[in-house]
Amino acid sequence: MNKQFSDDELIKLYQQNNDAMPPKHIDDAILARAADAVNDEKVSDNKGLESKSRAQKATKISNRWWQYSGLAAAIVAVAVLAPWQYYQDPMLVSVESAEVPAMPKAKQAQESAPQIERVDVLAEDVQMERIEVTGARIERAAPEQKARAVQAVSPVMYGINLSEPHTKPNGKPNAVFKDILAKLENKDEAGAQSALIKLLKEKPEYHDDIPEPLEDLYLALVKSGKIERPETSSKSDDKSKDKN
Amino acid sequence: MTQIAQLQSDTDEALMLNYGKGSQAAFAELYGRHKGPVYRYVCRQLGAKHQAKAQELFQEVWLRVIDNRASYTVEAKFSTWLYRIAHNLLIDEHRKHTARGEHLALVDEAHNDKESASPEVLSSNQDNHESELHNDFLQRAIKHCVELLVPQQRDAFLLRHEAGFSASQVCEIVEAKPETVKTRLRYAMSQLRDCLHRKVDASETGGARQA
Numbered sequence: 001m002n003k004q005f006s007d008d009e010l011i012k013l014y015q016q017n018n019d020a021m022p023p024k025h026i027d028d029a030i031l032a033r034a035a036d037a038v039n040d041e042k043v044s045d046n047k048g049l050e051s052k053s054r055a056q057k058a059t060k061i062s063n064r065w066w067q068y069s070g071l072a073a074a075i076v077a078v079a080v081l082a083p084w085q086y087y088q089d090p091m092l093v094s095v096e097s098a099e100v101p102a103m104p105k106a107k108q109a110q111e112s113a114p115q116i117e118r119v120d121v122l123a124e125d126v127q128m129e130r131i132e133v134t135g136a137r138i139e140r141a142a143p144e145q146k147a148r149a150v151q152a153v154s155p156v157m158y159g160i161n162l163s164e165p166h167t168k169p170n171g172k173p174n175a176v177f178k179d180i181l182a183k184l185e186n187k188d189e190a191g192a193q194s195a196l197i198k199l200l201k202e203k204p205e206y207h208d209d210i211p212e213p214l215e216d217l218y219l220a221l222v223k224s225g226k227i228e229r230p231e232t233s234s235k236s237d238d239k240s241k242d243k244n
Numbered sequence: 245m246t247q248i249a250q251l252q253s254d255t256d257e258a259l260m261l262n263y264g265k266g267s268q269a270a271f272a273e274l275y276g277r278h279k280g281p282v283y284r285y286v287c288r289q290l291g292a293k294h295q296a297k298a299q300e301l302f303q304e305v306w307l308r309v310i311d312n313r314a315s316y317t318v319e320a321k322f323s324t325w326l327y328r329i330a331h332n333l334l335i336d337e338h339r340k341h342t343a344r345g346e347h348l349a350l351v352d353e354a355h356n357d358k359e360s361a362s363p364e365v366l367s368s369n370q371d372n373h374e375s376e377l378h379n380d381f382l383q384r385a386i387k388h389c390v391e392l393l394v395p396q397q398r399d400a401f402l403l404r405h406e407a408g409f410s411a412s413q414v415c416e417i418v419e420a421k422p423e424t425v426k427t428r429l430r431y432a433m434s435q436l437r438d439c440l441h442r443k444v445d446a447s448e449t450g451g452a453r454q455a
Binding site: 004 | 266272279280283284299310379387433436
């Protein structure tokens, strides 16, 4: 018998008496397991809220632990790094910024003063240079800069003629001639003449510092011979020549 | 009574969803429907010599179903899902055997044992009840031939002809292309035909020699 089997015959042969089933004890075990799983689930549903709250508490505690440790680490980091920042920051602060508070004070000083005294200010003082220095130098330089700022700002702001030839730092000539000028303003020419003559006799060095309002009076006195001009007084000669 | 009728009319998917909601009866019905085919599929895949392992694996399949009851969603047929679980477990088992080199040894051993011994046993039976036993011989021979198939071909053959899946469903379970599955099935049938032919020839030769 050398029969050739077709696909259908092979399949039919395979499926005949092919009714093997799992043993009873396996059936029971699986069904019992399925029932237990369902019952456990029901029990766990009842206990679910409790366990859930416990789990949440545990999670919160663990979360807090991380939060606290993170906070502590941040504090340590700040404590370690903060001094470095403290010393580094002044390195970048310029003198200009240190001058800023001095500006309003300067303005106040200018506003309160009825008359501004003329001062000589060098060009280099007027220019505000941006100089980066250390904190210690800033502290030392700050008062000086404030003072300079007062001097530097005021002429510029009020348009004072810095190239005035007889401006003296001590301001004495103005003060000396003040009374004479007052008399001249009050049209007390005789009093002014006598005061001027008296002053120039006492202090001949003021021949070169005659203020402009008194120059006419001075020249008139010189012409009349009431005042003798000293030989060193070249400036007044020049002025008289210019006027002539 | 009406509840039992209701369960019997429910689809596999509905039963599984009911079981997920806590219905034990739904699981019992589902298990009753599929336990035989799944058991035979697992047993045939592992072979007659690994009956204990097959039973263990069969239980594991259903335990997976139980454990995944809550996460089950109707994305495919329940049977497809069930056999995919079984298929994956069997693949793991085959890998273990292959790693140990036992699988091939067992197949060869079984092949040699049956090829040499069974014709004589069968031939003796054939003398007594020739007409009755011939069909029984063929049935046992083809089951043995199925065990001798390459695992992938055996898998495709069992899913198609033991579990009754269509070719496309087999593709879905084994996650292979349709052409691949068709090829496996064709080779499986060819191998079975040759194997059965050899067994019949051997039985006839043995019977004639004994006579």
